[in-house]
Amino acid sequence: MADLSTDFLGIKSPNPFWLASAPPTDKAYNVVRAFEAGWGGVVWKTLGEAGPPIVNVNGPRYGAIWGADRRLLGLNNIELITDRPLEVNLREIKQVKRDWPDRAMIVSLMVPCEEQAWKAILPLVEETGADGIELNFGCPHGMSERGMGSAVGQVPEYIEMVTRWCKQNTRMPVIVKLTPNITDIRYPARAAKKGGADAVSLINTISSITSVNLDSFSPEPSIDGRGTHGGYCGPAVKPIALNMVAEIARDAETRGLPISGIGGVTTWRDAAEFLALGAGTVQVCTAAMTYGFKIVQEMISGLSQYLDEKEITLAELTGRAVPNVTDWQYLNLNYVTKARIDQDACIKCGRCYAACEDTSHQAIAMSPDRVFTVKDDECVACNLCVNVCPVDGCITMERMEAGVVDPRTGVTVSDDYANWTTHPNNPAARPAAE
Ligand SMILES: Cc1cc2nc3c(=O)[nH]c(=O)nc-3n(C[C@H](O)[C@H](O)[C@H](O)COP(=O)(O)O)c2cc1C
Ligand code: SF4
Numbered sequence: 001m002a003d004l005s006t007d008f009l010g011i012k013s014p015n016p017f018w019l020a021s022a023p024p025t026d027k028a029y030n031v032v033r034a035f036e037a038g039w040g041g042v043v044w045k046t047l048g049e050a051g052p053p054i055v056n057v058n059g060p061r062y063g064a065i066w067g068a069d070r071r072l073l074g075l076n077n078i079e080l081i082t083d084r085p086l087e088v089n090l091r092e093i094k095q096v097k098r099d100w101p102d103r104a105m106i107v108s109l110m111v112p113c114e115e116q117a118w119k120a121i122l123p124l125v126e127e128t129g130a131d132g133i134e135l136n137f138g139c140p141h142g143m144s145e146r147g148m149g150s151a152v153g154q155v156p157e158y159i160e161m162v163t164r165w166c167k168q169n170t171r172m173p174v175i176v177k178l179t180p181n182i183t184d185i186r187y188p189a190r191a192a193k194k195g196g197a198d199a200v201s202l203i204n205t206i207s208s209i210t211s212v213n214l215d216s217f218s219p220e221p222s223i224d225g226r227g228t229h230g231g232y233c234g235p236a237v238k239p240i241a242l243n244m245v246a247e248i249a250r251d252a253e254t255r256g257l258p259i260s261g262i263g264g265v266t267t268w269r270d271a272a273e274f275l276a277l278g279a280g281t282v283q284v285c286t287a288a289m290t291y292g293f294k295i296v297q298e299m300i301s302g303l304s305q306y307l308d309e310k311e312i313t314l315a316e317l318t319g320r321a322v323p324n325v326t327d328w329q330y331l332n333l334n335y336v337t338k339a340r341i342d343q344d345a346c347i348k349c350g351r352c353y354a355a356c357e358d359t360s361h362q363a364i365a366m367s368p369d370r371v372f373t374v375k376d377d378e379c380v381a382c383n384l385c386v387n388v389c390p391v392d393g394c395i396t397m398e399r400m401e402a403g404v405v406d407p408r409t410g411v412t413v414s415d416d417y418a419n420w421t422t423h424p425n426n427p428a429a430r431p432a433a434e
């Protein structure tokens with residue numbers, strides 16, 4: 001079994017699978033059971049300042065999107081930060097950390113955007129023996145209207161300022177949790193780095209309304225006939241999160257800044273993808289809420305087996321895909337493929353034909369007895385047919401060999417690398433970069 005032990009900012013955990021700050025990490029009872037199940041660490045549910053506890057709604061908190069098999073694809077919530085008293089949380093954090101010294105214990109924090117408020121809470125957290133803090137600049141609902149959460153995370157100057165306050169007032173490592181509710185994730189990440197952040201974590205939830213009840217005309221979840229936007233998470237948000245992680249990993253100004261990847265991680269594969277794009281740990285919320293704490297065991301065994309099969313270490317996986325993420329202009333325009341249909345696997349449903357005929361390039365022929373074949377002289381290799389085909393592996397994209405003439409363009413395929421920067425149609429063409 002490959003060694004999955006992780007050192008993130010000097011914080012050690014037996015594996016890179018942490019639970020994200022959310023209901024699974026809201027109390028000792030949950031966290032202890034999570035550790036028993038095998039989770040490498042947790043980010044405790046966000047704590048607020050001392051005083052009267054946060055008030056949550058008493059009606060439903062969640063909206064959802066399901067696949068055809070009712071598998072949960074996206075979850076939307078209108079929950080706020082912890083509604084348990086600060087001192088109770090701190091006491092439990094201290095006890096759990098003492099009982100589980102080998103697990104990562106990060107405490108998520110969100111207090112008003114005033115230096116005094118941060119100065120007041122940091123020593124209290126430090127006293128618990130926690131390994132680090134995560135600044136919640138992400139919640140898009142409820143707290144943002146009060147000038148916290150994503151209201152801070154959407155203003156790079158505030159991120160930098162609060163991060164600096166925290167770095168000046170604690171010796172604990174500071175992870176800045178970023179909101180995806182922003183146009184370009186590189187700006188808040190750069191601000192966090194400028195403020196002295198030891199790492200960033202992302203993504204928090206995406207502002208969303210998942211559905212509208214067409215009888216009551218209220219957004220779901222409906223609280224006495226009215227709804228509000230919530231934060232979207234789960235498998236549906238993974239592509240957005242992966243892109244944002246990659247953007248930070250390859251940005252010249254933030255390259256090398258440690259990242260904890262969050263968003264839709266459900267299987268070891270999801271986790272491995274985040275790691276390959278530069279994350280040092282991953283955090284999980286929705287998958288644990290959907291399937292329970294034991295899913296971590298599949299993640300651990302799957303990732304170990306994958307590393308063994310690939311004969312690489314966890315450290316070698318981390319960031320391995322980053323050099324392969326590039327801008328469109330550097331993609332190889334001489335890479336020519338055509339769709340190929342495996343007639344033995346084909347169930348003759350005709351989806352590929354409908355998709356290509358109506359919305360792509362009329363490159364699939366259908367015979368009277370429903371044999372589907374690709375017309376190479378029309379196929380632009382978009383791979384829409386691959387994606388709509390219900391049979392996995394039935395349609396594949398095959399590369400044309402160098403020296404062969406592409407019947408669509410009449411051009412002989414070359415194995416030289418050539419991209420848009422040098423293409424004759426590009427008015428700004430210049431010698432190949434990269
Ligand atoms: C019900 C619920 C409550 C959450 N509360 C918090 C929170 O208090 N602090 C925080 O930083 N993130 C919170 N999150 C966001 C998660 O930590 C995580 O960033 C997000 O759910 C994406 O991960 P996932 O796709 O694995 O769920 C919450 C998410 C959910 C579903
Ligand atoms: S790859 Fe695109 S163009 Fe080619 S057959 Fe499939 S859908 Fe049509």
Ligand code: SF4
Binds near residue numbers: 341345352388391
């Ligand atoms: S979509 Fe796939 S299974 Fe259906 S006809 Fe096309 S190749 Fe065959």
